[in-house]
Amino acid sequence: MREHPFSLGPRLRQCAAFVRPGSRVADIGTDHGYLPVWLTRRQICPHAIAADINAGPLARARETADTYRAADLVELRLSDGLAALKRDEVDDIVIAGMGGELIASILGRAPWVQDEALQLVLQPMSHPEKLRAFLYKNGFDLIREETVLDGGRLYTVMLAAFAGRALSPSLEECYLGRLGESVSPYTPAYLTRQAALLAKRKAGFSPEESERIDQVIHALAEKAAALDLKQKEASL
Structure with missing residues (x-):
C-alpha cells in the first residue's frame, strides 16, 4: 500500500480545484477512481462516492482506493448516472470525461440537482455548447469556466449551480x-x-x-x- 496520493493530470486537477474543501463529493463515471481518492487522501473532502455504470471501472476504482489507503473514505456504487445517489448524501458533484449531451441527460434525469446549495463540476469531452444550453435553459448558473491542456488536447471545465432562473441563451x-x-x-x-x-x-x-x-x-x-x-x- 502507498501512503501518498498520486498527481492528477491537468483535466482532473482543474476539476479538483473547483471542488469545495470540506464537501462530500460524488464522482460520476469515476473510471479508476483517481479523483475521489486524491480528494479524500489529501483531506480536501471527508468522504466521496465513486459511481460508475459498469462494474469494470468500479473494480479499478476499488484497487486505487485500496492501494492508497482510501477504502474507508471512498464509497463505490454501481449507478446509471445519478440514479443511485440521494441529495442528502452529497454537496459537490463531478461529472467529467463524457460528452456534453450525455452530461446534460444525466442531470436532466435527476431533478434533485436543482438545489442552490449543490455545486456541479462538469467537464465535457465534446459539445460543451449543448451542455451550456441545457444549463441555461434549466435554471442553472455558470459560475466559472477554465480551460486546460491535457494530453495535447484542450478542454473546458465548468462550475455550475442551480439559480432558478431559466434563460433562453x-x-x-x-x-x-x-x-x-x-x-x-x-x-x-x-x-x-x-x-x-x-x-x-x-x-x-x-x-x-x-x-x-x-x-x-x-x-x-x-x-x-x-x-x-x-x-x-x-x-x-
Whole structure:
C-alpha cells in the first residue's frame, strides 16, 4: 500500500480545484477512481462516492482506493448516472470525461440537482455548447469556466449551480459561456479552436443561420484576441 496520493493530470486537477474543501463529493463515471481518492487522501473532502455504470471501472476504482489507503473514505456504487445517489448524501458533484449531451441527460434525469446549495463540476469531452444550453435553459448558473491542456488536447471545465432562473441563451452564450472571464493561458487557443470547428459546421445551413454562425465565430475570435492581449500585457 502507498501512503501518498498520486498527481492528477491537468483535466482532473482543474476539476479538483473547483471542488469545495470540506464537501462530500460524488464522482460520476469515476473510471479508476483517481479523483475521489486524491480528494479524500489529501483531506480536501471527508468522504466521496465513486459511481460508475459498469462494474469494470468500479473494480479499478476499488484497487486505487485500496492501494492508497482510501477504502474507508471512498464509497463505490454501481449507478446509471445519478440514479443511485440521494441529495442528502452529497454537496459537490463531478461529472467529467463524457460528452456534453450525455452530461446534460444525466442531470436532466435527476431533478434533485436543482438545489442552490449543490455545486456541479462538469467537464465535457465534446459539445460543451449543448451542455451550456441545457444549463441555461434549466435554471442553472455558470459560475466559472477554465480551460486546460491535457494530453495535447484542450478542454473546458465548468462550475455550475442551480439559480432558478431559466434563460433562453443566444448562440454566442452557448459557445462562449464564462470563458470570457477565464484566467487560463490556454483559453485563447481554445476559443480559436471552437471558432474553427463552428466554421466547419456551417455547411448546409441556411443563409440566415450561416450569418448567425458567422457572428458567433467573429465574437469568439474577438474574445480570444482580447484575452491573449490581456495575458501578454500582464506578463510584461
